[in-house]
């Protein structure tokens with residue numbers, strides 16, 4: 001503001017990459033409406049939750065967005081890549097932004113409505129017909145089939161969280177809102193040491209060591225990262241609907257096994 005800059009857009013996130021957090025869209029939409037700001041919702045990760053009657057409340061307010069990005073290739077497991085940009089705009093905005101009107105490519109004097117052509121509306125020009133994958137998957141699974149997939153991943157994540165709470169060596173970063181289960185594995189030598197000055201530093205070295213071990217063992221692949229002031233923690237994203245409760249138990253047993261000497 002001091003520099004005379006005028007904000008024109010708010011980009012909210014529905015399902016953040018690491019923690020799986022959802023911004024309060026209704027409240028943000030109120031602010032945007034009041035100030036006449038464009039509201040974009042990055043629902044790349046969390047957008048698929050809309051298919052679940054049980055969990056869609058996480059996205060309440062998304063209907064007020066001016067634009068929404070959603071990746072069916074994430075939680076719905078559509079073949080990479082399958083990304084959707086939804087716009088409220090009906091004035092052919094994409095064409096107005098991107099069209100180069102190359103006369104050697106895009107003829108306007110065709111026998112059908114040329115507004116249906118996508119080639120001149122996007123930056124890339126040549127494209128896969130990625131939406132066909134989503135359409136076919138939706139046809140094959142039905143809305144209910146996709147809903148079950150989403151609900152199943154939530155149930156598996158919930159099971160994993162409850163089992164973690166029963167075991168000594170697992171500490172949750174937070175109660176998950178979504179299917180990102182963020183946690184530290186606290187190895188035997190660090191248990192009960194939380195008060196010691198180098199605890200955080202030692203704890204943050206655990207995840208890289210365990211990751212190396214699980215990869216070399218060939219048993220699992222779980223991502224880890226630091227986040228803000230928090231040292232490295234694991235982020236188990238339960239997104240595959242064919243996972244089972246037994247897989248969740250295996251994950252916990254395997255981490256205990258791989259980390260027992262640490």
Ligand SMILES: *Cc1c(COP(=O)(O)O)cnc(C)c1O
Pocket residue numbers: 013015016017042043044045071083
């Ligand atoms: C994955 C992700 C993106 C990036 O999506 P791409 O289609 O890979 O560019 C953006 N935002 C969030 C929150 C994501 O999880």
